[in-house]
Amino acid sequence: MTTESTPSTKTATNDTKSTEAAAVLGLAAADLARILEQTAPHRGDHEYWPRLAVTRLDADDRHLHAMATDRFTIAVARATTTTVTKGRPWAASVNADDAGLLAVWARGRGYDEPVRLVLDGQSLQASTLTSRLTVPVSTGDYVVQWRPFLRQHLEQPLAPMDLTGLDTQYLRRWEQADTRLAYSQAGPEQPLIVSGENFIGMQMPVRRGDGQTRATLAADWTAGPGDETESGAAATLPLPDPDKTVTQMTRDLLKRVLLSTQDLIAAPPGDHRATAVHASAAAYAWIGHRALQTLAETDPRLADRLVVDLHQELDAGDYSETAFDEASQAGHDPMAWIDAHHARRAQAEQPAGEPAAQTK
Numbered sequence: 007m008t009t010e011s012t013p014s015t016k017t018a019t020n021d022t023k024s025t026e027a028a029a030v031l032g033l034a035a036a037d038l039a040r041i042l043e044q045t046a047p048h049r050g051d052h053e054y055w056p057r058l059a060v061t062r063l064d065a066d067d068r069h070l071h072a073m074a075t076d077r078f079t080i081a082v083a084r085a086t087t088t089t090v091t092k093g094r095p096w097a098a099s100v101n102a103d104d105a106g107l108l109a110v111w112a113r114g115r116g117y118d119e120p121v122r123l124v125l126d127g128q129s130l131q132a133s134t135l136t137s138r139l140t141v142p143v144s145t146g147d148y149v150v151q152w153r154p155f156l157r158q159h160l161e162q163p164l165a166p167m168d169l170t171g172l173d174t175q176y177l178r179r180w181e182q183a184d185t186r187l188a189y190s191q192a193g194p195e196q197p198l199i200v201s202g203e204n205f206i207g208m209q210m211p212v213r214r215g216d217g218q219t220r221a222t223l224a225a226d227w228t229a230g231p232g233d234e235t236e237s238g239a240a241a242t243l244p245l246p247d248p249d250k251t252v253t254q255m256t257r258d259l260l261k262r263v264l265l266s267t268q269d270l271i272a273a274p275p276g277d278h279r280a281t282a283v284h285a286s287a288a289a290y291a292w293i294g295h296r297a298l299q300t301l302a303e304t305d306p307r308l309a310d311r312l313v314v315d316l317h318q319e320l321d322a323g324d325y326s327e328t329a330f331d332e333a334s335q336a337g338h339d340p341m342a343w344i345d346a347h348h349a350r351r352a353q354a355e356q357p358a359g360e361p362a363a364q365t366k
Contacts, residue, residue, distance in 0.1 A: 029091065033120070062152075
């Protein structure tokens with residue numbers, strides 16, 4: 007039975023397999039949620055493979071790993087941990103429902119809020135300063151020893167490969183891992199290796215019986231009138247602009263925060279206008295960075311589309327007119343904002359001793 011409550015000071019009891027208590031670990035709540043979410047799509051179906059319908063948690067002296075597989079794909083994600091209390095490394099299996107509940111609980115904590123994990127017999131307790139969740143686990147041997155399995159395939163020598171086959175119903179599982187992943191395959195009969203930051207997985211290939219090769223595909227698909235290129239000319243395909251990505255925009259926004267802060271520090275004493283300009287530039291660049299960073303973490307594809315749209319709007323140069331229209335549509339009075347701004351500037355530029363103009 008899964009329970010949620012406020013934290014207590016109860017200590018972990020020894021595991022039934024060892025006289026040494028399991029290590030008590032600490033990690034960020036967002037990292038715990040991430041590794042559970044990244045591996046969830048790869049769990050087995052309880053109806054057909056009940057022993058695989060779990061997430062396997064595996065703790066060593068540096069990382070907490072989450073692993074799931076249904077034999078067609080396997081995924082392992084890891085998060086860096088700290089050791090709260092020294093003890094033996096441990097591993098435990100959490101069923102699908104409880105693993106999902108644990109992920110939701112962790113996602114509901116603060117992003118960097120520390121979580122304390124305690125393996126206590128046949129239960130796993132996750133706690134913060136304000137909340138605690140306990141889920142049942144199984145600490146018995148698991149059907150898949152994932153480390154030697156991964157090593158076996160990662161150390162396979164590369165073989166000549168023309169075409170390979172994959173079952174497309176499993177491709178969507180990798181969306182949870184990251185937006186950009188690396189792929190490799192030692193040969194057409196070997197699994198596809200999928201890797202990213204703190205993530206690795208495999209997808210089993212399917213055997214193809216159509217006899218197609220790259221050469222037969224080229225002959226079948228590229229021979230046609232009007233498709234010839236000039237002799238020696240290379241066919242080109244437009245690729246995404248590397249300067250118009252979420253990573254690049256967040257980098258530029260962070261750079262603007264730092265440079266505007268340096269300009270603020272170097273502003274002449276008493277130059278209130280320069281101080282305000284540099285402070286505003288730094289503050290709004292930071293707001294933009296944090297908003298884009300959060301969107302990229304919650305919906306990476308939407309963040310990618312947003313960056314493309316923003317670059318198009320900036321290149322068009324009419325975003326100030328768009329801002330005026332959107333302010334009016336939202337029920338504001340943008341002209342009043344502009345008039346008040348000009349009035350404040352005129353008053354600031356008024357020589358000392360001269361009467362200030364009356365403004366509304």
